[in-house]
Amino acid sequence: MQITVFTPTYNRGYIIENLYKSLQKQTFRDFEWLVIDDGSIDNTEELFKEWKNEKNFFKIRYYKVENGGKHRAINKAIDLANGDVFFIVDSDDYLIPTALEKVASWFRTIENQVGFCGVSGNRGRTEIDVIGTTFKGDYIDATSLERNQFHITGDKAEVFYTHVLKKYKFPEYEGERFISEATVWEKMAYEGYKIRWFNETIYICNYLEDGLTQNMIQTFAKSPRGTALYMKQQIKFHNCGLKGKMAYYNLYYSFVKSQLNLKEAAAHMETSLFTMIASVILAETKKRLTGWRFYAN
Template structure:
């Protein structure tokens, strides 16, 4: 069995995929496969991938063509067809470092006999080779639940590689008519089951936040995929430590108000106590004060 499956969901990114493909060709080892899920593109994505499939000799490439359904559905489908023991999700506009697969393979060897560790992760960097996010000072690695990253100096996007069997057990939820749900929905659910990730202080992934990409459109995506957003916040309210769970709920409250969710309905929806409601009001007030002070 292969060690690693690289999964790349893509939508109209044929002009960018070549950079990722080149970074895969430049790997120091080739114990991996690459699954590209064309999520209903209307550019020449599939034609480009088919040319690479025909010519590539170092590693296997698979192409899945499907109707547009969002990144999370594409990942679910890719995981089902993965031959690797671990899954590395790499976006179509990003690249990995030349030694990424070799390093990940070594990390996997270090944790494979520990049933509580279900993933390894490196760091992400930007196009200027600057580290994205933070990492605990003086540490080579730490074992931490995804839901506890905020209190362990692990903020910012990382480069997680999860066991395929755990992603099969906990797939991304799919809501009819919605095309987006945050990846933390699955990562935090896995945390709630008691599993941890081993986070390493090493950049293995480089990316950019493109205009009109998923990150750039986060508020719009929350509004247009409200059921999935509600599901995510409910889970975070349980999984995240205080006060981060209430901050997430406070952000949700502002958007829910536009959808006709008053505080009474919110209390019932999230099974909140009177104390919870009081804390939510206080934290929402503090957020507004901070926002106003920051704009002056």
């Protein structure tokens, strides 16, 4: 089995060396490092010119493209990947030395089994400080939509079969540079694909101030069509009733109101203007009543 370690990067020349050094320490050696530079204007390109000339046991494949967002970089990388499996490792993070060895080992446990799209370990701030929550035991088989019921919360280190990802490309909307990765991971889950979640931390994660996680509200707002798709999928995949739908309509508008008016937001969410207005009014009313009860008590 060959692994493609894929890294999308943008102006991370000041920190990406941590990931590079962690790849040099991997105990598993049959992998490539595929990097899509999303239009960096720092020293990233110079670093990779230098590193490609160093004597590494793994191949470095570096491509620089016009800035288009992480989801476009993933789509391009899926087409370019030589690996049987595809592991997205962000440029501000790094792997423990046995990470790829553990990934390969867990893939062997699902070899020839039907219905799996990949495996996943934990992310952590350290090897013992897990991001989110995890379960008791060695592993659990579940779809991404079943995570909460098994206490699998927070960002995890998913690794997918490349041939499966080729069937699930990210939608690309002109002028928008973001769409949640959950849009694709949960679509695979909705269509029946399971992941073998193993209870080991393999990925060390840093949430930097210039990262997507720390700027999520602004990021959602600037990509209203991609955000609408994600919200509509949440309604469909979780079989929301009227109350749940209204909550998502209001949540959507709270994200995009700096970019869209209520009529435009309703159109993106494929609902009526009346319903969108009602969802906002209901949310405001609930907020006021909650505040009044708190004050009254």
